[in-house]
Amino acid sequence: MNVLLVFAHPEARSLNGSLRDVAVQELGARGHAVRMTDLYAEGWKPVVDHDDFPAQDRSKRLKIAAASGETFAASALTVDVKAEQDKLLWTDVLILQFPLWWFTMPAILKGWIDRVYSHGFAYGVGEHSDRRWGDRYGEGTLAGKRAMLVVTAGGWEEHYGPRGINGPIEDLLFPIQHGVLFYPGFDVLPPFVVYRADRLDDVGFSAVAEQLRDRIRSLATTSPIPFRRQNGGDYLIPTMQLRADLGAPGKDGFALHRREDDEPISEKPYL
Ligand code: FAD
Numbered sequence: 021m022n023v024l025l026v027f028a029h030p031e032a033r034s035l036n037g038s039l040r041d042v043a044v045q046e047l048g049a050r051g052h053a054v055r056m057t058d059l060y061a062e063g064w065k066p067v068v069d070h071d072d073f074p075a076q077d078r079s080k081r082l083k084i085a086a087a088s089g090e091t092f093a094a095s096a097l098t099v100d101v102k103a104e105q106d107k108l109l110w111t112d113v114l115i116l117q118f119p120l121w122w123f124t125m126p127a128i129l130k131g132w133i134d135r136v137y138s139h140g141f142a143y144g145v146g147e148h149s150d151r152r153w154g155d156r157y158g159e160g161t162l163a164g165k166r167a168m169l170v171v172t173a174g175g176w177e178e179h180y181g182p183r184g185i186n187g188p189i190e191d192l193l194f195p196i197q198h199g200v201l202f203y204p205g206f207d208v209l210p211p212f213v214v215y216r217a218d219r220l221d222d223v224g225f226s227a228v229a230e231q232l233r234d235r236i237r238s239l240a241t242t243s244p245i246p247f248r249r250q251n252g253g254d255y256l257i258p259t260m261q262l263r264a265d266l267g268a269p270g271k272d273g274f275a276l277h278r279r280e281d282d283e284p285i286s287e288k289p290y291l
Contacts, residue, residue: 021240022053024111028118028129030060035217035225036119036172042229043115043170046236055107059128065100066131072098089139097138104136108162113239114206116196117170119217123192133200142204150258156203158249163205166239169193170232172217180215189213194274198247207244209235246279254279 029036047054073087075096146155180189197208248254267276
């Protein structure tokens with residue numbers, strides 16, 4: 021398989037750096053082709069601005085989505101963004117690796133998404149009408165590929181449990197896993213999360229490294245999170261509401277958008 025690892029930590033000798041090396045080594049040992057985007061080391065430009073749309077008239081008001089779509093359609097994206105899109109098209113598996121900072125990804129990684137996810141590439145794909153709301157949430161440019169988060173967190177696992185004060189980890193990661201990864205088509209694997217990362221000693225590191233190797237070995241076979249596909253019949257079009265007859269009693273919020281284990285997959289769009 022082809023694997024792209026996007027790495028967002030400023031220090032190569034960090035825990036994250038060591039875990040990245042473990043992952044890359046295991047991927048290589050399994051015969052996978054690996055490409056890396058090391059955002060800090062490469063000096064990734066983390067903000068969207070006029071410079072991202074060189075062919076646009078700077079005297080006019082910048083409308084980001086329109087400028088993004090026009091620039092993408094004209095193949096006039098900046099070289100760095102184009103290179104990342106090519107890597108995404110090349111890869112079978114995307115790994116985003118980062119320390120949890122203020123309950124989400126570091127800003128530099130958000131900036132990678134903001135810039136690389138052009139209109140026409142990651143959003144604004146497919147037919148948009150009152151009968152079909154585009155190719156997204158399970159369909160789109162990156163459909164058929166897999167993605168996984170590798171995250172380190174200072175907090176305890178219990179702090180991120182169902183009743184933990186930080187909120188459940190699956191809720192905190194929902195905007196990334198569902199909004200950023202599932203949206204353009206990725207099948208999203210359960211995240212690999214290291215808790216109490218700041219307290220990790222050598223013994224702890226060895227155990228975590230082995231768990232990560234295990235997840236790398238099963239990248240092709242691990243079942244994805246069962247997010248509901250937008251165009252699979254579970255949602256009303258065009259309101260995009262989950263059908264009233266779906267979702268277990270008592271479930272609400274983000275959990276509604278994951279299928280239950282025993283729930284049949286809708287075959288036909290419900291119009
Ligand atoms: P490092 O500091 O590099 O290392 C952590 C520990 O691993 C060290 O003790 C190190 O000795 C040890 N270690 C053991 N073996 C090795 C090895 N082989 N290689 C390297 N290190 C090893 N946490 C939360 O839970 N929620 C938050 O919202 C949150 N927000 C944060 C915001 C900011 C701005 C910052 C700076 C931290 C935040 N944290 C938060 C904590 C953060 O998630 C952790 O500090 C981070 O995940 C640790 O990863 P690291 O790679 O930076 O670790």
